[in-house]
Amino acid sequence: MKKVRRILVPVDFSPTSAAAIRTALRIASQSRAGVTLLHVYPFPRGALGAYRTLKRIEADARGKPGDWVEDSRRTLSAWAARYGKGKIRIAKVFAIGRPGREINIVARQVGADLIVMGTRGLGGLKGAVLGSTTAETLRAADIPVLAVHAGRGASFDPTRVLVADDFGPGGRSAIAAAGDFAKPQGASILLLHVVDLAPILYAGIVEGGLSAPPNYLAEDEKRALAILDRRARTLRRRGFKVECLVVSGTPAVYIARIAGRWRARLVVAATHGRRGITRFVLGNTAEALLRGVRCPILVVPSQAVPRRKR
Helix, strand or coil: CCCCCEEEEECCCCHHHHHHHHHHHHHHHHHCCEEEEEEEEECCCCHHHHHHHHHHHHHHHCCCCCCHHHHHHHHHHHHHHHHCCCCCCEEEEEEEECHHHHHHHHHHHHCCCEEEEECCCCCHHHCCCHHHHHHHHHHHCCCCEEEECCCCCCCCCCCEEEEECCCCCCHHHHHHHHHHHCCCCCCEEEEEEEEEHHHHHHHHHHCCCCCCCHHHHHHHHHHHHHHHHHHHHHHHHCCCEEEEEEEEECHHHHHHHHHHHCCCCEEEEECCCCCCCCCCCHHHHHHHHHHHCCCCEEEECCCCCCCCCC
C-alpha cells in the first residue's frame, strides 16, 4: 500500500461520522495527508421520491429558507470549520445521488488514497445511512476503505492488528497494508486463515456423506499454516511480533470471534478471494464483519485501478 496523501471522509453528521473524522485526522497527522469531507444528499429511488428531491433542489435555487439541501450544505461547512481548526486543512464536497456510488466517484475526482467512513449513520433529514452505504462502497471501491464505529473500543489504535488472509489476489496487499498502518515498536499482528467448510461439506454431501473428511481437513490446515508462516517473514523482518493461526468454519463468524478474543484493535481483509476450499467470500463476509466486529476494519481491494496523473 502506497503512502496516504488524500483521505476522503463521507459524513452524514452522525456520531459515527465524527468518529471517522477523528480517525482520518489522526492518520493524516502521521502521513501529512489532506482530508476531504463529503456529504451526499441521498437521491431517493422511485419516481415520487425523485420528484420531491427535485422540488427541494429547485426551491433551494430560489433561495427558499429551511430547504433540506441548503441545511445540509451549511452543516457540512460547519463541520469542516469545526474539525479544520488544527494544522490539517480540510476540504469539503457536496453531492446529490446514491451515496455508495457518489463516494467512489468523488474519491477518484479528488485523488483519494483512502476512504474513512462510519459503519452506521442517520436516515431521514440528514441521512446518507452509512450503515448500508459502507457495504455498497466496499463492493465498488478501488482504494482501501477503513470502516469505524463510534463508542468505546472503537478508537483507531493499530497496536494489535488481525489480518484475514484468504490466499487470494488481495492477501498480500492486506498484509502489506497491516504493516503500513501498524507501528513496529510494540505492535502485534495476527495472520488468520479460515478454511471455509461450506464447499468441503457440499462435496461430502454430493459423495454421500455429511461431514468434512478429517484427514483432508487436517492436511489443508497444515498447508495453510505453512503459507501464513512464509508470508509472516516480511513483517517479522520489519520488527513486528507476528502470530499465525488457521481455523476451520464460517469465515465471518470466526474472524469476528477471534478478533474479540484476541482483542484486536484493527481488522484487515481483502475484498476478493479464490473459490473452493480456501475461499473468503467477502461480498457477504464484509457486511457480517461490520456488524460483528467493534474495532475498525480496513478493507483492501485486490486489484487497485491505476489513478490518472493529476
